[in-house]
Amino acid sequence: MPRPATKPRASRIYPRRRRYHHGNLKQALIDATVHLIEEEGLEKVTVREAAKRLGVSSGAPFRHFASKRELLTAVAEQTTRFLRDEVLKAIAEHADEGPLERFRALGDAYMRWVTQHPTQFRVVSDRSLVDFAGSESLRRDNDEMRSLMHTLLQEAQERGLLRAADLNAIVLTARAAAYGVARMYVDGHFAQWGVDDGDAERAFDSVFDVFVAGLRAAN
Secondary structure, three states: OOOOOOOOOOOOOOOOOOOOOOOOHHHHHHHHHHHHHHHOHHHOOOOHHHHHHOOOOOHHHHOOOOOOHHHHHHHHHHHHHHHHHHHHHEEEHHHOOOHHHHHHHHHHHHHHHHOOOHHHHHHHHOOOOOOOOOOHHHHHHHHHHHHHHHHHHHHHHHHOOOOOOHHHHHHHHHHHHHHHHHHHOOOOOOHHHHOOOHHHHHHHHHHHHHHHHHHHHOO
16 A cells, blocks of 8 residues: 555655765755655754765755755755656657647646655745745746646647636646645645545546546537
8 A cells, every 4th residue: 555645755766875975965965855854854854964864074065055945945956857857758748649638748747746756846835945036947947837838728729629718827727726636645635535645646637637628618
């Protein structure tokens, strides 16, 4: 049986490291922080604790990250880049299909990423933890994914596949639906709605089926 969402499984992005010997300390600190969150929770994260787990001097990491906020921002930047790549890959794999099918593929890629990397989702979804406004990388990657959503829906509208509606409102609603289901998953709400954690992607499919059906123009 899958582990509860409140106890995320180890990330598939970051290889597990226990001791640091040489190489890229900045990346090692990001890796260690993810494992620290998985094992102890966000409240236990500090730059010094990440350094302690790597076995390096307490002062060395501060050359890369002056604060917990900077460290978590780096985690968010890296994982958002991976998410963007997964979304782009999914859309490319459905390049020969219609805009709503590609839009659906984008949503599916997002939910797969959440179920595989719940720890990272906890970080990137909480703006109070990171310096979103100060991170060019986070703003750029998020803007790119939002622009992709808008472009696909605009194409669908131009081809007469959508009911008449404000595209910006549709994009916001789609984001709210996807984020809401993802948040319910990582916060452990599924059980009270009769959904097993292992059925998270299927639950998202059901929500998105309703959403996309409501968008389609009547034949």
